[in-house]
Amino acid sequence: NAGVTQTPKFQVLKTGQSMTLQCAQDMNHNSMYWYRQDPGMGLRLIYYSASEGTTDKGEVPNGYNVSRLNKREFSLRLESAAPSQTSVYFCASLQGSTNQPQHFGDGTRLSIL
Amino acid sequence: SQQGEEDPQALSIQEGENATMNCSYKTSINNLQWYRQNSGRGLVHLILIRSNEREKHSGRLRVTLDTSKKSSSLLITASRAADTASYFCATPASGGSYIPTFGRGTSLIVHP
Numbered sequence: 001n002a003g004v005t006q007t008p009k010f011q012v013l014k015t016g017q018s019m020t021l022q023c024a025q026d027m028n029h030n031s032m033y034w035y036r037q038d039p040g041m042g043l044r045l046i047y048y049s050a051s052e053g054t055t056d057k058g059e060v061p062n063g064y065n066v067s068r069l070n071k072r073e074f075s076l077r078l079e080s081a082a083p084s085q086t087s088v089y090f091c092a093s094l095q096g097s098t099n100q101p102q103h104f105g106d107g108t109r110l111s112i113l
Numbered sequence: 114s115q116q117g118e119e120d121p122q123a124l125s126i127q128e129g130e131n132a133t134m135n136c137s138y139k140t141s142i143n144n145l146q147w148y149r150q151n152s153g154r155g156l157v158h159l160i161l162i163r164s165n166e167r168e169k170h171s172g173r174l175r176v177t178l179d180t181s182k183k184s185s186s187l188l189i190t191a192s193r194a195a196d197t198a199s200y201f202c203a204t205p206a207s208g209g210s211y212i213p214t215f216g217r218g219t220s221l222i223v224h225p
Contacts, residue, residue, distance in 0.1 A: 099144055106155045
């Protein structure tokens with residue numbers, strides 16, 4: 001019963017490098033989300049995908065791109081990493097109704113030097 | 114923009130005591146959810162309360178919702194060391210879209 005799986009769990013990058021964070025869910029959920037969590041800031045939405053084939057910007061999209069590869073997978077790409085993108089990144093999925101809970105992965109801890 | 118805000122930011126209690134944390138939000142909602150986050154892990158859903166409900170229970174958890182004051186509270190009774198975690202409320206983003214937004218959370222430490 002995997003739920004939401006994120007890879008990798010940890011990553012260290014140098015400024016300017018690129019990287020793709022992977023997320024997959026096995027619950028047949030329609031909506032998927034990428035958040036970042038910084039100390040004292042709570043979770044901030046980067047991008048979301050309400051359904052397969054659609055993506056939309058959240059609160060802090062600058063410096064990121066996303067791809068909803070299929071219903072299961074939603075990836076987050078940093079094209080040119082910056083130290084300000086050092087954070088913990090969480091992927092979540094939701095069946096589609098506001099009366100349903102989100103399911104979260106355990107996060108990717110990303111450090112950019 | 115953040116819709117909900119938790120209070121207090123940090124709470125430290127002894128095992129066996131009750132823990133109460135609050136959430137205030139800005140615009141009308143159709144439900145409010147509470148999540149727990151253990152250190153180094155993702156968020157886990159605890160309980161959902163709908164706008165037409167005033168109180169809901171789940172085990173040692175009691176959630177209240179006061180839509181007139183735009184606030185909710187989460188009470189954990191007879192706390193245990195294992196309850197040590199951060200707790201977040203989540204509400205739909207203003208505008209009614211299906212985007213849950215989170216506050217900064219309450220960090221709860223339960224001392225054995």
